[in-house]
Amino acid sequence: MNSISHFRIIFLIGLFFYLTTSLFAQDVVRRLDELNSFDKGIIVANEAAVFERNLDDSYYTTTIDGKLYFRFTEKYLDQSLDLELYNWKREKLFVTSLTVSKLYGENWYVLDGASLLLVEPLVSNSYYVLEVLDENKVKTVLRFKYLFAPQTLRLSCAGVSSTTSGCNTEIVISYPEQDVTVNSVIEEGIGPFKITWTLIKEDDHGDIIESLVVKEETTNELNHTFVKLLKQWVTPYKIQLKVEDNCGNERYCVFCVKTPTDERVSSEKKSKFFLFFKIKTDKKDKDKDTPNSQDDKENKNN
Numbered sequence: 001m002n003s004i005s006h007f008r009i010i011f012l013i014g015l016f017f018y019l020t021t022s023l024f025a026q027d028v029v030r031r032l033d034e035l036n037s038f039d040k041g042i043i044v045a046n047e048a049a050v051f052e053r054n055l056d057d058s059y060y061t062t063t064i065d066g067k068l069y070f071r072f073t074e075k076y077l078d079q080s081l082d083l084e085l086y087n088w089k090r091e092k093l094f095v096t097s098l099t100v101s102k103l104y105g106e107n108w109y110v111l112d113g114a115s116l117l118l119v120e121p122l123v124s125n126s127y128y129v130l131e132v133l134d135e136n137k138v139k140t141v142l143r144f145k146y147l148f149a150p151q152t153l154r155l156s157c158a159g160v161s162s163t164t165s166g167c168n169t170e171i172v173i174s175y176p177e178q179d180v181t182v183n184s185v186i187e188e189g190i191g192p193f194k195i196t197w198t199l200i201k202e203d204d205h206g207d208i209i210e211s212l213v214v215k216e217e218t219t220n221e222l223n224h225t226f227v228k229l230l231k232q233w234v235t236p237y238k239i240q241l242k243v244e245d246n247c248g249n250e251r252y253c254v255f256c257v258k259t260p261t262d263e264r265v266s267s268e269k270k271s272k273f274f275l276f277f278k279i280k281t282d283k284k285d286k287d288k289d290t291p292n293s294q295d296d297k298e299n300k301n302n
Contacts, residue, residue: 028115029083029100032108042069043108051132051140059127059143064247066113066122066148071106072132078103082133085118093118093128113146124148124190125246153189153245157253158182167238167256175259176234182241182255184224189245191220199228200238228257236262 032039049060049070062068072081083098095117100109111130113122122128124147131141157168171180186193195217201210212233215226228239241253 028112028117029098030110030112031100031102032110039108042110048108049130049142049144051130051142053140055129055141055143059145061145062113062147064147066146068111068113068130068144068146069108070111070130070142071108072102073106074102074104076104077135079135084131084133085116086129086131087120088127091119093120093122095119114148122146122148147247148190153243153247153249153251154187155189155241155243155251155253156185156187157241157255158184167254170256170258173235173257173259176261177231180228180239180255180257182226182228182239182253184241184243184253186222186224186243189243189249190247192218192246193220194218194242194244195224196242196244197226198240198242199230199233200240201233202236202238235259 032043046063046069047060049068051070051072060068060070079102080099081102083094083100085093087093093116116122125145127143127145129141129143131139133139171182173180195215196213197215199212199214200208203209212230214228214230224241226239226241236256236258239255239257241255242250243252244250
């Protein structure tokens, strides 16, 4: 292979590297156009992070979907900015440095943290430093907290998906005071999670007559087990698990605990109610057909 072939290979590799880097930069770091109504709305609705010569204790926060809005003021010419991203160990995270264009005056940008091609992925609730270098080799920096939440918090209640009302599953035990163990798994969500276990008693109409919060904790654990040991809580009752993730999403697991006797008593109550309703209805219809005054009697005889 001659020197010309070597040169061509090196040139093509360099061209590919340049084009890939440029397209990647445009995809994950976009300059917002103030003359565009859509971009203008984004600028108005979001706080923009500002670069400083040195870091202090302050930091900015991304949106819940991992986007960081920042601005840079150019005082001289239309040029470009080189970007670098660091973790807390001062390790570079970009596979290659990013270069973005800038114009004279205020420049607004949005960095999409969820789409970045990095040495290691960004971790929600972690802190990072974004550094820019202008054409005069002047370096400015900013610190930000990265947040990224999934669309939903998913919770499995003994193998059944979580719900917002009613029972996820029914547990039938042998006697009313029997101890009960229930399990739940957080399948998706951003921790730490606030976990609340509550015992609930309801009347025959489904209205809560008593509730007791028996356990509260904040944890990153995904598997949760609760054991009911309170003998004074007899069936029927509900065990409710409430899970709130770090982004404010909430999900519930509701376990309805009962005995075969409770089911029979409930059925008997319903039967008595319908029997009572039927008797009252029959009596009301009979009263309509029975004359209850002398006039009614005379009218009937006539």
